[in-house]
Amino acid sequence: MxxxxxxxxxxxxxxxxxxxxxxxxxxxxxxxxxxxxxxxxxxxxxxxxxxxxxxxxxxxxxxxxxxxxxxxxxxxxxxxxxxxxxxxxxxxxxxxxxxxxxxxxxxxxxxxxxxxxxxxxxxxxxxxxxxxxxxxxxxxxxxxxxxxxxxxxxxxxxxxxxxxxxxxxxxxxxxxxxxxxxxxxxxxxxxxxxxxxxxxxxxxxxxxxxxxxxxxxxxxxxxxxxxxxxxxxxxxxxxxxxxxxxxxxxxxxxxxxxxxxxxxxxxxxxxxxxWPVQRFLRFGVVGFSGVFVDLGMFYLFRHLGLGLTVSVILSGEMAIVNNFLWNDRWTFADLSHQQRSWAKGFKRFLKFNIICLAGLVLNATIVNILSRGLGMNEYLGKLIAIAIVTFWNFWVNLKLSWRVTEVDEEVRLNRR
Missing domain, CATH: 3.90.550.10 (Spore Coat Polysaccharide Biosynthesis Protein SpsA; Chain A)
Structure with missing residues (x-):
């Protein structure tokens, strides 16, 4: 004792x-x-x-x-x-x-x-x-x-x-x-x-x-x-x-x-x-890597002769794919490990895409409100919007994309 x-x-x-x-x-x-x-x-x-x-x-x-x-x-x-x-x-x-x-x-x-x-x-x-x-x-x-x-x-x-x-x-x-x-x-x-x-x-x-x-x-x-x-x-x-x-x-x-x-x-x-500080920091690192993927792919597509709009869309999507893969295997690895099937992985990817696209809309809305509505410097407004959207993307993805809702039936049976 x-x-x-x-x-x-x-x-x-x-x-x-x-x-x-x-x-x-x-x-x-x-x-x-x-x-x-x-x-x-x-x-x-x-x-x-x-x-x-x-x-x-x-x-x-x-x-x-x-x-x-x-x-x-x-x-x-x-x-x-x-x-x-x-x-x-x-x-x-x-x-x-x-x-x-x-x-x-x-x-x-x-x-x-x-x-x-x-x-x-x-x-x-x-x-x-x-x-x-x-x-x-x-x-x-x-x-x-x-x-x-x-x-x-x-x-x-x-x-x-x-x-x-x-x-x-x-x-x-x-x-x-x-x-x-x-x-x-x-x-x-x-x-x-x-x-x-x-x-x-x-x-x-x-x-x-x-x-x-x-x-x-x-x-x-x-x-x-x-x-x-x-x-x-x-x-x-x-x-x-x-x-x-x-x-x-x-x-x-x-x-x-x-x-x-x-x-x-x-x-x-x-x-x-x-508040999951360590997970949020990983999410931020992955997001930072996505910036380089976005810029690199945009440069490649433009040099291949693709149009501006198409290049923006494709490079943005490539960055989203990059971010999803790293988040799935690193940031939220413990959660994705509990739902391993291809169907569940694809479902997580679709949710991640939708949330990130919603984040882009939110980003643009915040910048317009701060710069045009409140007269704030547009670069400062952009910085604030990025911070808000980063928290948005992280929290909503944590609660929706990597949400584990099913209790392992084997664990449940072992307790009987």
Whole structure:
């Protein structure tokens, strides 16, 4: 254990009260066990992050334990991760360990925040499947059975959603519905490729395979941990299960305007972190090589006696072919490798052509607007247009030409 968490005291052993990990937020691939001679048979580690949940914690533990004892007897653990609640939630949970031997409790005194609490819980977890559920009973405990079933079918991630069949909210006000949907739309604008993968990216109730997030550096802000998992995890197959979000029976909601601000911070941080800088630089190098191909072929065609317009068209197309081949084999090689057939390659080439031609139209439009409409120097306008079109060509090609939409069926079958 000291090799995986070097900041733990050497005398720390697995017990009901587990120490708080320190250092980077990285879930280990290796499942931590009490000792080499006592391997863990834990299949599911369900983390319950808490802060001032003394009124709910006993009922939550009782319901989850009763349900999981039926389907995973002796093969699950509940990990309460408490942010040192002034109402002593952690102590109340610890006092229940005699009645619930699968229960473990972490009292966090160094950090605060729901997302980091979940990851710290996963760092000490022993299960092959990791999960999170709220402690306030707003997440129906019985839904976890459907999530487990989908993971057993081969899903990397199983999400409880309010926005699919059998899902919904109970008695939310119009303001609360507006804020929830507004936050989701904002996320789709900033991170469309991440949040569009699930119907309810704001969900805090899900299971994920350990191997899908192991050894990934996680840096969440706030309380929407699922967004971090979608962005940073190696998630191929996602399943969604409908559930009805319940109103609190005890305690007060923790959601404030601070949480919405942290959510926005998280989205922006992920957007900057996920921008494919290395891929974009390769795309730029390939584009630069295309300039020389264009000029060289234009010179050749003119000396062969071809007309000006024909030479421009042919040389431009040769540059597009050059750029496509290099991008397909270098810039986007990892993506094109997943779709090797000639038909798919030709489809990528046609898309690349169309996007590049659209880029030429966009280039001319921008130059005209800046130089004729706004009176800008035409060479400066041209330079700005080239920069904008380069980003256009790269991003649209990444999202359309080299978009991988098919999950490898062999991988899916191997997980069954």
């Amino acid at each position: 000291s090799q995986i968490y070097p900041n733990f005291p050497s005398h720390c052993q697995f017990s009901h009260l587990v120490p708080e990990p320190t250092g980077a937020l990285i879930v280990p691939r290796q499942i931590v066990t009490p000792s080499p001679t006592d391997p863990s048979n834990i299949q599911l580690s369900l983390v319950v992050p808490t802060y001032c949940e003394s009124e709910n914690i006993q009922q939550t533990i009782a319901q989850l334990s009763q349900m999981l004892d039926r389907v995973l007897p002796d093969e699950y653990e509940l990990i309460i991760v408490d942010d040192d609640s002034p109402d002593l939630t952690w102590k109340i949970a610890l006092d229940l360990c005699c009645d619930y031997p699968q229960l473990r409790v972490m009292r966090r005194q160094q950090q605060r925040g729901l997302s980091t609490a979940v990851i710290r819980g996963w760092q000490v977890a022993r299960g092959k499947i990791l999960g999170v559920i709220d402690a306030d009973l707003q997440h129906p405990p019985e839904t976890v059975l459907n999530l487990i079933a989908d993971i057993n079918k081969g899903a990397d991630l199983a999400v409880a959603s309010r926005h699919v069949d059998n899902g919904g909210v109970s008695d939310w006000s119009l303001k609360r519905r507006f804020l929830s949907r507004g936050a989701q739309v904002l996320g789709l604008v900033i991170l469309p490729g991440v949040l569009s993968r699930v119907s309810d990216p704001m969900s805090g109730y899900f299971l994920v395979r350990r191997e899908a997030i192991a050894e990934q550096v996680l840096c969440p802000i706030g309380y929407k941990i699922l967004i971090e998992i979608l962005a940073q995890g190696k998630i191929c197959w996602i399943a969604e299960v409908g559930y009805v979000f319940q109103e609190r029976s005890e305690g007060a909601s923790k959601v404030t305007w601070k949480q919405y601000f942290e959510y926005l911070q998280h989205l922006i941080r992920l957007r900057l972190r996920l």
